[in-house]
Amino acid sequence: MPLYHNEDQAMLAETASQFMAEEGAIAKQLRHWRDRECKDGFGHALWKQMAELGFTGILVGEEDGGLGMGHVEAGIVLEEIGRNLTPSPFLTSSVLAATALKHASEDLRGRYLPGLVSGDSVFAVAVDEGAKHRPERIACKAERSGNGFKLSGKKDFVIHGASADMIVVAARTSGSDSDADGVTLFAVPKDAAGMNHNAVRLVDSSMATHTTFDNVELDGDAVIGEVDGGREVLNALLMAGRVGSAAEGVGVARGAMDMTIDYLKQRKQFGRLIGEFQALQHRASHLYSEVEIARAAVIKAQQLLDAGSEKADLMASVAKAKVAKAAGLAVKEGVQMHGGIGMTDEYDIGLYMKRDRALQEFLGDAYYHANRVAELSGY
Amino acid sequence: MSDLDSFRSETRAWLEANCPPEMREPVRDEDDVYWGGRNASFKSDAQKAWFEACVAKGYTVPAWPKAYGGAGLNPAEAKVLREEMSRINARPPLSSFGIWMLGPALLHFGTEGQKQRFLNEIARGEIRWCQGYSEPGSGSDLVSMQTFGEDKGDHWVVNGQKIWTSYADKCDWIFCLVRTDKDNKYQGITFMLFDMETPGVTTKPIKLISGNSPFCETFFDDVAVPKSYGEDCPGFVGQINRGWDVAKYLLGHEREMISGAGGGDRTAAIGAAMKRATAKEGGELDPILRAELAMFDVDALAYACMGEKFLDEIKVGKAHPAQPNMMKYAGTELNKRRHELMMSVGGSRSLEWDSDDTDGGKPARNWLRTKANSIEGGTSEVMLNVISKRILDLPGA
Ligand SMILES: Cc1cc2nc3c(=O)[nH]c(=O)nc-3n(C[C@H](O)[C@H](O)[C@H](O)COP(=O)(O)OP(=O)(O)OC[C@H]3O[C@@H](n4cnc5c(N)ncnc54)[C@H](O)[C@@H]3O)c2cc1C
Ligand SMILES: Cc1cc2nc3c(=O)[nH]c(=O)nc-3n(C[C@H](O)[C@H](O)[C@H](O)COP(=O)(O)OP(=O)(O)OC[C@H]3O[C@@H](n4cnc5c(N)ncnc54)[C@H](O)[C@@H]3O)c2cc1C
Numbered sequence: 001m002p003l004y005h006n007e008d009q010a011m012l013a014e015t016a017s018q019f020m021a022e023e024g025a026i027a028k029q030l031r032h033w034r035d036r037e038c039k040d041g042f043g044h045a046l047w048k049q050m051a052e053l054g055f056t057g058i059l060v061g062e063e064d065g066g067l068g069m070g071h072v073e074a075g076i077v078l079e080e081i082g083r084n085l086t087p088s089p090f091l092t093s094s095v096l097a098a099t100a101l102k103h104a105s106e107d108l109r110g111r112y113l114p115g116l117v118s119g120d121s122v123f124a125v126a127v128d129e130g131a132k133h134r135p136e137r138i139a140c141k142a143e144r145s146g147n148g149f150k151l152s153g154k155k156d157f158v159i160h161g162a163s164a165d166m167i168v169v170a171a172r173t174s175g176s177d178s179d180a181d182g183v184t185l186f187a188v189p190k191d192a193a194g195m196n197h198n199a200v201r202l203v204d205s206s207m208a209t210h211t212t213f214d215n216v217e218l219d220g221d222a223v224i225g226e227v228d229g230g231r232e233v234l235n236a237l238l239m240a241g242r243v244g245s246a247a248e249g250v251g252v253a254r255g256a257m258d259m260t261i262d263y264l265k266q267r268k269q270f271g272r273l274i275g276e277f278q279a280l281q282h283r284a285s286h287l288y289s290e291v292e293i294a295r296a297a298v299i300k301a302q303q304l305l306d307a308g309s310e311k312a313d314l315m316a317s318v319a320k321a322k323v324a325k326a327a328g329l330a331v332k333e334g335v336q337m338h339g340g341i342g343m344t345d346e347y348d349i350g351l352y353m354k355r356d357r358a359l360q361e362f363l364g365d366a367y368y369h370a371n372r373v374a375e376l377s378g379y
Numbered sequence: 380m381s382d383l384d385s386f387r388s389e390t391r392a393w394l395e396a397n398c399p400p401e402m403r404e405p406v407r408d409e410d411d412v413y414w415g416g417r418n419a420s421f422k423s424d425a426q427k428a429w430f431e432a433c434v435a436k437g438y439t440v441p442a443w444p445k446a447y448g449g450a451g452l453n454p455a456e457a458k459v460l461r462e463e464m465s466r467i468n469a470r471p472p473l474s475s476f477g478i479w480m481l482g483p484a485l486l487h488f489g490t491e492g493q494k495q496r497f498l499n500e501i502a503r504g505e506i507r508w509c510q511g512y513s514e515p516g517s518g519s520d521l522v523s524m525q526t527f528g529e530d531k532g533d534h535w536v537v538n539g540q541k542i543w544t545s546y547a548d549k550c551d552w553i554f555c556l557v558r559t560d561k562d563n564k565y566q567g568i569t570f571m572l573f574d575m576e577t578p579g580v581t582t583k584p585i586k587l588i589s590g591n592s593p594f595c596e597t598f599f600d601d602v603a604v605p606k607s608y609g610e611d612c613p614g615f616v617g618q619i620n621r622g623w624d625v626a627k628y629l630l631g632h633e634r635e636m637i638s639g640a641g642g643g644d645r646t647a648a649i650g651a652a653m654k655r656a657t658a659k660e661g662g663e664l665d666p667i668l669r670a671e672l673a674m675f676d677v678d679a680l681a682y683a684c685m686g687e688k689f690l691d692e693i694k695v696g697k698a699h700p701a702q703p704n705m706m707k708y709a710g711t712e713l714n715k716r717r718h719e720l721m722m723s724v725g726g727s728r729s730l731e732w733d734s735d736d737t738d739g740g741k742p743a744r745n746w747l748r749t750k751a752n753s754i755e756g757g758t759s760e761v762m763l764n765v766i767s768k769r770i771l772d773l774p775g776a
Contacts, residue, residue: 002692003692004692004695264774265773272775275775276773278764281763282760282764285763285764285766285767285770286763288705289766293678293709296685296687300684300688314680315684317677318681325677366674367670369677371670371673373673373677374669374673378651379653379672
């Protein structure tokens with residue numbers, strides 16, 4: 001498959017780009033909700049609009065009311081989200097949770113997917129149990145109890161945890177913390193008793209929780225996939241999330257880069273446009289190269305994932321690591337080349353830096369994924 | 380079965396029957412590369428057999444029309460052939476500046492007579508070409524070159540000096556930029572073709588930091604260059620005084636080639652191979668070095684995606700015309716980093732300059748050679764200038 005968008009995808013990109021630039025713009029969404037200290041960190045009206053355009057159900061099968069499209073299409077929306085720093089539950093709900101629910105029973109799909117597709121529901125995913133992403137180790141426990149389970153333990157960095165109608169939780173049903181087997185995924189409803197969300201605002205104004213589970217009683221039918229056999233589903237949702245957050249990261253990188261290059265063409269110092277100084281030109285051109293290469297890795301990963309290729313796992317980590325480096329460079333150069341105003345809250349460039357920092361940490365940073373590239377390559 | 384599938388199976392069968400096992404090994408040495416030319420000799424019977432089979436099939440230049448010695452493959456078929464060759468690690472049957480640079484320029488700008496003559500000679504490996512662009516005062520600023528051709532009616536008399544002319548001492552003909560109008564910087568250059576045995580042409584090899592001497596100073600002392608080599612076969616490409624257009628077109632090809640975008644493993648991941656290399660010595664990769672290798676592999680694998688995307692986009696005209704500059708910049712910087720890491724993994728062994736163990740100091744010599752990647756064909760700085768100007772549209776760039 002050629003590494004560019006086909007006609008349908010190009011049309012979707014056009015729609016997404018226009019919509020996000022208008023409705024998802026920084027002033028209209030990110031700043032608006034941030035300045036009101038919104039407890040969700042995003043606007044529900046926008047989420048409904050995204051549903052009307054079909055975005056929410058891109059990865060949901062047609063039999064479940066979605067569009068039955070793939071990761072290339074989800075990535076198109078994510079890149080525009082990234083470019084406009086649009087806060088929304090798209091990544092956690094429409095990519096991560098939707099991927100998990102693909103493996104769920106008809107009953108669970110019927111319970112949750114209509115709300116996702118209509119934009120009435122928001123989902124979160126709870127995997128991490130510490131400040132760094134380490135899904136190899138799952139300590140959170142779910143013990144059998146009656147015909148259901150009792151869930152205990154804690155999860156960190158649960159994005160939208162307090163706003164979510166349902167949280168996909170990875171818990172241990174047997175074995176010890178670092179075993180591959182013995183992991184089970186649960187769809188935990190919002191109103192389950194014994195759950196406590198300690199919500200915190202992050203550097204990028206998004207909301208995450210430290211969530212504790214104290215003997216949370218779950219029905220047997222809350223299980224997504226197989227009991228003790230959840231690792232495969234977990235890997236699938238992580239892979240989708242990695243490729244998805246890489247796509248969003250490319251959007252962040254391009255947004256920051258475009259803003260910066262624009263600034264180089266306007267700001268005058270020493271009687272010249274600063275874009276005339278070769279010291280800045282070369283760095284801008286280097287940045288451009290890195291961002292283009294990262295984009296190529298992302299579309300390759302998306303296509304491999306959609307094709308169900310074995311190489312998708314390796315390429316997902318390549319994409320996540322490469323984007324982390326490229327977007328990191330874009331925001332750092334962005335702030336620096338803006339000079340003093342780059343440090344002000346009034347200018348958007350700093351917002352890109354904050355979002356990038358949060359995205360880098362989400363589902364594993366460049367170090368985590370470079371290490372994975374080494375392991376998957378056998379060294 | 381689609382046409383392309385049957386082309387693939389035919390190709391596979393043909394390669395099976397025609398590519399000797401010795402030619403299915405990565406190129407390790409200058410000797411492993413066959414450059415053709417009047418004075419060429421083959422390193423082995425296998426090299427000769429492989430070359431001759433490819434010439435007969437048009438596979439030295441698969442995408443060129445059959446009339447000019449190619450196989451007339453369309454881009455999709457050419458890609459299949461590339462894939463099938465790389466699947467068995469087949470060596471290129473013939474390497475040459477004629478194929479990479481002059482050929483594309485002639486296909487674009489040449490007369491029918493020039494194509495018939497020169498392209499066929501190139502495809503059959505009969506004439507080895509060198510590139511006479513750079514001069515001592517004109518490297519990055521190529522257009523400032525001074526070598527002058529005085530118009531004598533049916534010929535020019537060329538005087539001047541070129542430098543960094545790769546393989547000038549081993550080549551048969553040169554494609555050469557010569558100033559033919561001193562008053563017009565850009566529109567005063569002619570792209571000439573002439574025999575290196577023409578009286579007045581001399582070459583002097585320059586020794587490199589790698590110990591090899593692949594390139595030369597080239598001197599022209601009253602060299603008579605004919606304006607025509609026969610009917611419809613001018614001694615220059617394009618128009619007189621408009622050679623800069625040809626040179627620019629051709630530099631695009633050169634950059635694409637140096638970037639490794641066309642394939643090859645220069646930009647492939649190396650971590651696993653380096654791990655195997657140290658295992659032979661019972662060694663372990665230092666954790667910090669392993670981390671550097673992993674970061675390199677991330678960049679290399681991502682760059683390989685870029686190469687694929689670039690080729691896909693070129694095919695449908697979606698690539699930015701200045702994109703080869705980006706590929707050249709990123710690809711050559713990556714290749715330098717690759718060899719730095721290989722030196723580090725090799726340790727003291729990789730320092731040996733002429734031992735049997737290192738096959739005559741291969742690691743060190745190759746490492747030193749890669750330093751030219753970001754200089755030859757236009758430096759990294761010049762690539763960044765072009766990106767600033769043509770892609771990012773920065774002011775005054
Ligand atoms: C936190 C903070 C506190 C400050 N406190 C004070 C204070 O107390 N008093 C005070 O007077 N000032 C203060 N400043 C201002 C500070 O000195 C300026 O921000 C600084 O000199 C840069 O100028 P600028 O912001 O106009 O950026 P610009 O000059 O517009 O620079 C923009 C970008 O262009 C680059 N650039 C500019 N010219 C060239 C060139 N010739 N070649 C290459 N690159 C170039 C810059 O390096 C930068 O990356 C403060 C700034 C900050 C961020
Ligand atoms: C292995 C090898 C093979 C070669 N083969 C051939 C060949 O076959 N035929 C041929 O004609 N030439 C050949 N060359 C020459 C090559 O094209 C030139 O070396 C190259 O264009 C750089 O020119 P220069 O060496 O004069 O460096 P200079 O132009 O003198 O550059 C010196 C330094 O200044 C920097 N610089 C120059 N101008 C600028 C600018 N405007 N902005 C920022 N930085 C700048 C350069 O990037 C470089 O770092 C070869 C070179 C090498 C190393």
